[in-house]
Structures are given as structure tokens and as C-alpha cells.
Amino acid sequence: MKILVLGSGAREHALVLALRSEQAGHDLLAAPGNAGIAHDATLVDIDIVDPVAVTGFAIENAVDLVVVGPEAPLIAGVADELRERGIPVFGPGRAAAQLEGSKAFAKRIMSAAEVPTGRATHARTRDEVAAALDEFGAPYVVKADGLAAGKGVIVTEDRAAALAHADTYLPSGPVLIEEFLSGPEVSLFFLSDGDTVRALSPAQDFKRALDGDEGPNTGGMGAYSPLPWLTEQFGSEAEFVAHVTETVALPVIRRLDEEGTPFIGLLYAGLILTPSGVRVIEFNARFGDPETQVVLPRLTTPLSRLLLAAATGTLEDESQPEFTDDVAVTVVLASEGYPEKPVTDRALTGLDDAAAVEGVHIAHAATAVAGDGLVATGGRVLNVVALAPDFRSARERAYEAIGRIGLEGSHHRTDIAARVE
Ligand code: AMP
Ligand code: GLY
Numbered sequence: 001m002k003i004l005v006l007g008s009g010a011r012e013h014a015l016v017l018a019l020r021s022e023q024a025g026h027d028l029l030a031a032p033g034n035a036g037i038a039h040d041a042t043l044v045d046i047d048i049v050d051p052v053a054v055t056g057f058a059i060e061n062a063v064d065l066v067v068v069g070p071e072a073p074l075i076a077g078v079a080d081e082l083r084e085r086g087i088p089v090f091g092p093g094r095a096a097a098q099l100e101g102s103k104a105f106a107k108r109i110m111s112a113a114e115v116p117t118g119r120a121t122h123a124r125t126r127d128e129v130a131a132a133l134d135e136f137g138a139p140y141v142v143k144a145d146g147l148a149a150g151k152g153v154i155v156t157e158d159r160a161a162a163l164a165h166a167d168t169y170l171p172s173g174p175v176l177i178e179e180f181l182s183g184p185e186v187s188l189f190f191l192s193d194g195d196t197v198r199a200l201s202p203a204q205d206f207k208r209a210l211d212g213d214e215g216p217n218t219g220g221m222g223a224y225s226p227l228p229w230l231t232e233q234f235g236s237e238a239e240f241v242a243h244v245t246e247t248v249a250l251p252v253i254r255r256l257d258e259e260g261t262p263f264i265g266l267l268y269a270g271l272i273l274t275p276s277g278v279r280v281i282e283f284n285a286r287f288g289d290p291e292t293q294v295v296l297p298r299l300t301t302p303l304s305r306l307l308l309a310a311a312t313g314t315l316e317d318e319s320q321p322e323f324t325d326d327v328a329v330t331v332v333l334a335s336e337g338y339p340e341k342p343v344t345d346r347a348l349t350g351l352d353d354a355a356a357v358e359g360v361h362i363a364h365a366a367t368a369v370a371g372d373g374l375v376a377t378g379g380r381v382l383n384v385v386a387l388a389p390d391f392r393s394a395r396e397r398a399y400e401a402i403g404r405i406g407l408e409g410s411h412h413r414t415d416i417a418a419r420v421e
Contacts, residue, residue, distance in 0.1 A: 001024070001026050001027070001064045001065060001304055001308070002026070002027040002029070002061065002062060002063050002064045002065075003019060003026055003027070003028055003029065003063070003064065003065045003066075003067060003304065004029045004030070004031065004044070004054075004057070004058060004061075004063045004065070004066045004067070005019075005028070005029070005030045005031075005037075005041065005067045005069060006030075006031055006048045006054070006066065006067065006068045006069055006070070006073055006078070007030075007048070007068070007069025007070045008030075008032050008033055008034050008037070008069075008365075008366075009034075009069065009070070009289055009365045009366075009380070010289060010290060010292075010293055010332075010363035010364060010365040010380070010382060010383040011069055011070075011287050011288070011289035011290070011292045011293065011363075012030060012033070012037060012069040012070075013034070013036050013037050013040070013293075013363040013364050013365070014292045014293045014296050014297070014363050014383075014385075015067060015069065015287070015292065015296065015303070016028055016030055016037055016040045016041045017040060017296070017297070017361070017363065018296040018297070018299060018303045019303055019304055020040050020041075021297075022302045022303065022304060024302065024304065026304060027042075028040065028041035028042065029041055029042050029043075029044050029061070029063070030042070030043055030044070031043065031044045031045065031046045031048050031054075031057075032044075032045065032046075032048065034364045034365065034366065034367050034368065034377075035364055035367040035368050035369050035374055036362065036363065036364025036367055036382070037364060038369075044057065048070075048072075048073050048078070049072050049073050049076040049078065050076070050078075051076060051077050051078045051080065051081035051082075052081065054066070054073070054078050054081070054082065055078075055081045055082050055085050055087065058082060058085075058087045059085060059087070063087065064088065064308075065088045065089070065090065065304070065307060065308050065311060066079075066082055066087060066088070066089040066090070066091070067089075067090045067091070067307055068089065068090065068091030068265070068286065069286065069287065070286060071097065071100055071101065071284070071285060071286050073091070074091050074092055074093075074094065074097035074100075074101075074265075074285055074286065075094060075097055075101050076094070077093065077094040078091070079091040079092060079093050079094075079097075079264075079265070080093040080094055083264075088308060088311035088312050089264075089311055090264070090265055090266070090307040090308075090310055090311045091264070091265040091266075091285075091286070092262075092263045092264055092265040092285050093261065093264075095261035096256050096261045096262065096263040096264075096265075096285065097285040099252070099256070099263070099267075099283045099284075099285050100268075100282075100283055100284045100285040100286070101146060101285075102145055102146060103143055103144075103145050103146075103176050103282075104122060104145055104174070104176070106282070106283050107120055107176070109252060109255050109256065110252070110280060112255050113251035113252050113254070113255040114251060115247065115248050115251050115252060115280055116247065116248075116277060116278060116279050116280065117279055117280040117281070118141070118178045118179040118180075118181050118279055118281065119136075119178070119179040120176050120177065120178040120179065121135070121136075121176070121177050121178075122145075122174045122175075122176060123166065123170075123174060123175055123176075123177055124170075124174045125170070126163070126166070126167065126170065129142070129162075129163060129166040129170070129175065129177060130163065132177035133159060133162055133163070133177060136177060136178070136179050136180070138157050138159070138180075139155055139156060139157050139180045140154075140155070140156055140157070140158075140159060140162035140177070140180070141153070141154070141155050141177065141178040141179070141180050142154050142162050142165045142166050142175055142176070142177055142178075143175060143176040143178060144168075144169040144172075144175060144176075145169070145173050145174055145175065145176060146172070146173070152169065153217060154217075155180065181272040181274050181279050181281065182272070182274060182275075183272045183273045183274040183275065184204070184229070184272070184273050185204060185205070185270065185271065185272055185273075185281070186202050186203075186204060186227060186230070186240075186271045186272075186273060187202065187203045187204065187205050187223075187268065187269070187270055187271075187288050187291045188200075188202050188203075188241065188244055188249075188268075188269045188271060189203075189266055189267070189268055189269075189287060189288065189291070189292075189295060190245070190249045190253075190266070190267040190268075190269065191265075191266060191306055191307070191309075191310045191315065191321075192249070192253050192263050192264060192265065192266070192267050192310060192315070193264055193309065193310045193311070193312070193313045193314065193315040193316075194253070194256075194257055194262030194263060194264045194313065195253070195257060195262070195313070195315075195316075196315040196316045197245060197249045197250060197253055197267065197315070198306065198310075198315055198318060198320060198321055199241045199244070199245055199249070199320070199321070200295050200299065200321055200323075201225050201226050201237065201295055201298060201299075201321075201323045202225065202226060202227050202230060202237065202240065202241070203223050203224065203225035203226075203227070203288070203291035203294050203295050204223060204224060204225075204227055204291075204417075205220045205222075205223045205288065205290065205291050206220065206221045206222045206223065206413060206415075206416055207220055207221070208221070209221060209334075209338070209339060209411075209413075210413065211413050211414055211415045212415065216339055216340070217339075218334075218338065218339045218379075218380075219289060219339070219379075219380055220288070220289060220290045220291070220332065220380075221290075221331075221332045221334065221412070221413045221416070222290060222329070222330055222331045222332055222412075222413055222416030222417070223288075223290045223291045223293065223294045223329075223330050223416070224294055224327065224328065224329045224330070224391070224394070224416065224417035224420060225291070225294040225295050225298060225327070225328050226298075226323070226327065227420075228391075228420065228421065229420070233273065243278065244269060244271065244278060247278065248269050248271075248278070248280060249267055249269060252267065252283070253267065263285075264310060264311065264313075265285060265286070265310065266284075266285070266286055266287050267283065267285070268283060268284035268285070268286065268287065268288050269283060270282040270283065270284065270288075290330050290332055290380075290383055293328075293330045293363045293383045293385050294328035294329065294330050294385065295328075297328050297361075297385060297387055298323045298324050298326060298327075298328055298387070299321060299322070299323055300322045300323060300324055301318075301321045301322050305318065306318060306321060324387075325389070326387045326388060326389060327387070327388060327389070327390060327391050327394050328385060328386065328387050328394060329385075329386050329388075329391065329394040329395050329397075329398045329416060329417045330363070330383045330384065330385045330386070330398065330416070331383065331384050331398045331399065331402050331412050331413065331416050332365075332380050332381075332382075332383050332412060332413075333380075333381045333382050333383070333384065333402060333405060333407060333410055333412050334379055334380055334381060334410060334411050334412060335366075335376050335378065335379055335380075335381055335407070335409070335410060336408070336409025336410060336411070337379075337409075338379035338380065338411070339379055342378060342379035343409060344366075344375075344376060344377050344378060345370075345375050345376070345377065346375060346376055346407055346408050346409070347370075347373055347374070347375055347406075347407070347408075348367060348373070348374040348375060348376050348381065348382075348405070348406070348407050349373065349374075349405070349406035349407075350404045350405045350406045351374065351382075351405060353404040353405075354384060354401040354402065354404040354405050355401070357386070357397050357400050357401040357404070358397060359386050359387045359388050359393075359394070359397050360384060360385065360386045360387075360397050360398065360400075360401040361385050362382055362383070362384060362385070362401075363382065363383040363385055364381075364382050365378065365380045365381055365382050365383065366378025366379065366380060366381050366382075367381060367382060376407055376410075381407060381410070382405075384398050384401045384402045384405070385398070386398035386401065391417055391420045391421065394417070395416070395417055395418070398416070399414070
């Protein structure tokens, strides 16, 4: 198959690596990609948020399937244009992608579909914000309504900080004040063809910048999969997945279909397991980053088959995706100053040594070739991904590997999956 992957992060590198690992002779293209993706796919130079440019390229090059990585092309309507021209595309249209693009839209769909989520109020003025903060009490949760690259949310005990956060976003529209939900977080991915869903294996992401879940929110500093502790609470991973499929994924997919905006692509359910049950904290309309980097290496069902089935409305013919018993841990290497102000264009060394550790591979995010070496070009630079029969070995391998990488001023969390047995 000729497959075009849109995006340039470690998530897209993980997608390309999973497609490559099928050894099915796929012709893999990626736009714009990065220095790591360039080893595993042919990079093409197109503007991925331009629906006409992407569709024109796909037609001219007889692409069989387009896989959209990030949210920006979805919100720009790239999937709509491709679908209109009859090209199979894994990724929802602009309207269904509002599930991620607008928290107000997501709340409305969840309410209509009776999906459990935190109580929330929309506040349009500073007075409304203050009143809602006092109604819900501390800890305070304030969210910007639109896309904010993981920076739109604050969870704090500090009322003044909550108000200040709201002040930042109020000029561009209402903010959401939400009830604080307490419990472990789970990221669960569903492939959807608009009607039928198939779940992947759950993962957990570490969103804060520093060890011990301190510091600012980031795009994600590490992840692991599967989540063995789910078994204690739900009997098995399969029972948990079945529960979320019935109470969250299918009601949302059906509701979007009823509204004439079917969701074809990846429904990312961000969940908190509270003492009173599973609650949705957010939906994304795309694979999660860095969770994808630990979920896909464990997938044994060919990814291309699942993505194509979702894109062409035939998921019902596919059995549940299967996963190896090996576990996966990923640790993100971040540039100095990330997330506030990453310092870029510094030399990156030792990647071959890192990848030589047993069970380890590297998923590149912000890397580029400079001279005969590599430089870091952004905040989250790369992911070290380790597979092993158990978490202790996977962690050891991941940290051994990241220790072999050189990047001046870089930082990473040292406690990814630290408490998982
Ligand atoms: P979001 O962008 O909505 O996923 O929020 C980012 C992070 O903030 C989540 O992964 C949670 O760790 C935290 N968060 C969001 N909403 C809540 C909430 N209602 N209660 C507690 N933590 C939350
Ligand atoms: N890891 C969180 C996200 O992809 O939004």
C-alpha cells in the first residue's frame, strides 16, 4: 500500500515504524517528517494544513491511505477534502474534530450522549469566573476553550493563579471552570469508522514537566503501556476496555453520527478513574503523544489493516486488535527551557549507542540534520522507547539508553512508570 502520514513528531515516527514493522512492502511517505522519520519513509514537501495541496498530492501520487497525525490538519479540513475526492483517510472531518478543538462542543456531545464527565460551567467574564471558582471550591480547574497545545489547563489550589489563568484566555472567548476529579489517569484509544469502534491497549501519560508530577503541564514527558493495576479494579484490561467502550466511546460515536458528523479516525479518551467511577476529562481527535509510542510497538495486528478498515467503513469485519505481553516504557528527552521557552539548534549525539540497548528504539520528534550530525529543533526532541517482559527491565533499558544521549541543557523525568510492578 502507498501510505502518506501527515505530521512531524514522535507520534508520527511511531506510526511509520509500526507500518514499516509489518514488513508488507508498503510505500511509506511522510510530510513534513523529521530526521528520524526520513530513515523509515520518504519525506515529501507539502503544506499539511492545506486541504487542496494534500489532496492534490494524494491524487497525483495514487496514495491508497492518508493517516493524519496532529490536530491542526483536521481542524483545517484536510480529511474532509480527501474524503470528498474519494481518498481513504484516517482522521475525522473538521466538524467531528471539534470534539478536541472545542471543549464546549465536547461537553455538549457528552451531555447529549450521557457520557460521565466532570461538572463544568462556562464563564464569560471575570465575575462569572470568580463565582464558578467559589461554587466548585479548591483545587480549581480552569480550561481554555480552544486548542492550546496542552497549555490551556490549570489545576491549582491557588485561587489567584486560577483567576490569572482565566484572564489570559477570556479575551478570546469563554473559559471552562470544572469540578476537580481525583484518581489515576488513563489514555484509551479507539479506532472508529463512524459506526464501529475497536480499542487499543490502555496507556498512561505523564503530563507534568518534573518528577513527582510537579511543574507545568506539557504535551507529555513519558508513558507506559499496558496498565497492570487496572486488573485490580476491573478484573482485567479487557473488562475495563469493554466498560469504556459501552459507556464512553460508542455513545459518543453514535451521537456524532446522528448529528451528521461521523467520526472516522482515532477517538482518544482521556479518563480519570475516580472513586465514583470513570470520568472523561478530555477527548482528542488523534493519536496521543507520547502514548502512541508505547501502544503501537505492542500491537501485533497489522496497523495498516486497521487504519484502512476504519477509513473505509469496514471495521466490523476486523476482530479486536491484539497486543504482545511485552510492556513498553517511553521517556521524552526535552530541550532546556521546555515547556516555557525551549532552547533549540543544539547538537544531539549518542543516538546509535542509545538504540543499541536491548529492546530500545528511538522515536524522533524535533530533530534535523545539520552537517554530518543532528540538532534538536524544538521542545520535545525525541522519545526513548523500551520494550521488555516486565516493567523493571523496560525502565532500566529506557534509562540506560537516555543516559547515552548527549544534548546540552536537556532534561527528562526520572520517574516514568517508577511505581508500576
Ligand atoms: P486536558 O487538557 O483537559 O487533558 O487537561 C490536562 C491535564 O489537566 C489532564 O491530563 C489532567 O491531569 C488535568 N485535569 C484536567 N481536568 C481535570 C479535572 N477536572 N480534575 C483534575 N485534573 C484535571
Ligand atoms: N499525551 C496527551 C495528548 O496527546 O494530548
